[in-house]
Amino acid sequence: MDMKPPPRKGADFCSLRYGLALIMHFSNFTMITQRVSLSIAIIAMVNNTQQHDPPSASTEGSLTDALHHPNRSSEDFKTRASVYQWSPETQGIIFSSISYGIILTLIPSGYLAGIFGAKQMLGAGLLISSLLTLFTPLAADFGVILVIVIRTVQGMAQGMAWTGQFTIWAKWAPPLERSKLTSIAGSGAAFGSFIILCVGGLISQVFGWPFIFYIFGGTGCICCLLWYTVIYDDPVNHPCISAREKEHIVSSLAQQSGVLSSLPFVAAASCTILGGQLADFLLSRNFLSLIRVRKLFSSLGLLLPSLCAVALPFVASSYMTTIILLILIPGTSNLCDSGFIINTLDVAPRYASFLMGISRGFGLIAGIISSTTTGFLISQDSESGWRNVFFLSAAVNMFGLIFYLTFGQAEIQDWATERTLTHF
Missing domain, CATH: 1.20.1250.20 (MFS general substrate transporter like domains)
Structure with a gap:
């Protein structure tokens, strides 16, 4: 006992x-x-366009000017x-x-x-x-x-x-x-x-x-x-x-391999670099227009990992196949780097940093929501919970892809164009 x-x-x-x-x-x-x-x-x-002091300006003069005008030193x-x-x-x-x-x-x-x-x-x-x-x-x-x-x-x-x-x-x-x-x-x-x-x-x-x-x-x-x-x-x-x-x-805990853990990052980095090279090649040879290149790589970066995620529950009996799919999911998703992720540079280059910051903020919120949702789903039942997590992630990807394919643009928007001031 x-x-x-x-x-x-x-x-x-x-x-x-x-x-x-x-x-x-x-x-x-x-x-x-x-x-x-x-x-x-x-x-x-x-x-x-920055203005610099003439080379003949002395260090002593600069220090004296800084002492007499402290507000200008910065x-x-x-x-x-x-x-x-x-x-x-x-x-x-x-x-x-x-x-x-x-x-x-x-x-x-x-x-x-x-x-x-x-x-x-x-x-x-x-x-x-x-x-x-x-x-x-x-x-x-x-x-x-x-x-x-x-x-x-x-x-x-x-x-x-x-x-x-x-x-x-x-x-x-x-x-x-x-x-x-x-x-x-x-x-x-x-x-x-x-x-x-x-x-x-x-x-x-x-x-x-x-x-x-x-x-x-x-x-x-x-x-x-x-x-x-x-x-x-x-x-x-x-x-x-x-x-x-x-x-x-x-x-x-169960045992885990450090080398195995690094493979998704290898796939992600490789897809990022290769995707960028291929996107620029298609544009430089005029094979596809800019918006078609953006939509092509957005489709690949959202559709391929979705298919891998949906396939996971059906290949659970094969250890090697499961590992390959788990490596491909984060790897192929990085093809979006040549798609909608940099699309802000196409539609509003003046505000690209601001818009990217907003999108990263939404991504942070999505990460919080996804982890909470995952915890809730797998707490009900481990096997069916993970299957639902994969299906839900694929559905979210498909919704985003359809939305982008429908409304995505690559031309500079009117509100983001440079405006020249006219003086009378």
Whole structure:
């Protein structure tokens, strides 16, 4: 009669694993802001209309003027920020270099995280990315080659961090809570995109473009201190976890492979790059019009993962087929990056950052709603609940696709056109 009662569920949102999810949310927030920083700052970095002081202006004169006119010092510092003669082709290479860096480290970092520990891999990746972000303004003065190298290494560091967090969840997230925990952590990327697109331009305008890198690079360094202080690779070795929560996590977990966890990111990054190349190829050869290219890749990015999701419940008996479909779902969905996601640049380039910030905000809300809905559905019945989750996600994708195919446009809207003021 020596029966052991089943472990009680942890205190949910007051538990240590949800605190870990919040810290990882902050880490993802930091990494995406560092990744997007250059996209915001480059508008001012290549702005040839800025006025500069003549070369003969002395340092002594500048200091004296700043002392007599303290209100002008901030504006003077902002206008003296360097401006570079980077061609559109050069800018394209700079933007894409971080993506190539991420691809280089996705698979090896997943393997190394299983050897050295995900805490060290993710922390090192976040720290390297943050330090390189702080160094970017100085690197730009040394030349575009150094900027490309830094962005590539930064992408490698972020690839380490993206993969490492899933190795951590393999030991911290109970199976019935993985959707909630990973959605809390992953939503940091959407929230970070929303924040930097809203305030990045304001920071550049008020303080100068280098402060975009200083602020978000410094934020990453602070996050690293929090990460190394609070986070442990597994709940067994954490000194502050309660015995009840430790027992709940350990008793409910199954083994998971770090390399396997990294494969969806490899597929996603590959589809993003290949989709962008193919979209530009179709446009440059005039095979399809702009709106048809946008609708084509939106269709692929919404239809393909929907078909994979609907097929999942029917191939559950095949382990390999299930794994392939789970990798293809996030991979093929990134084809939307060449579809409706960048459509704001087509219809309203003047307000692209503002509109993208709004859309990221809706994406953040959708992430919260989806995790709550998923938890509710699988709490009723695990098997049928997951089937309903897949069917519901496919239905939402199909609704969005039909709406976009019906109303999507690629021409600059009247309310977004530049208007010339006429003086009489």
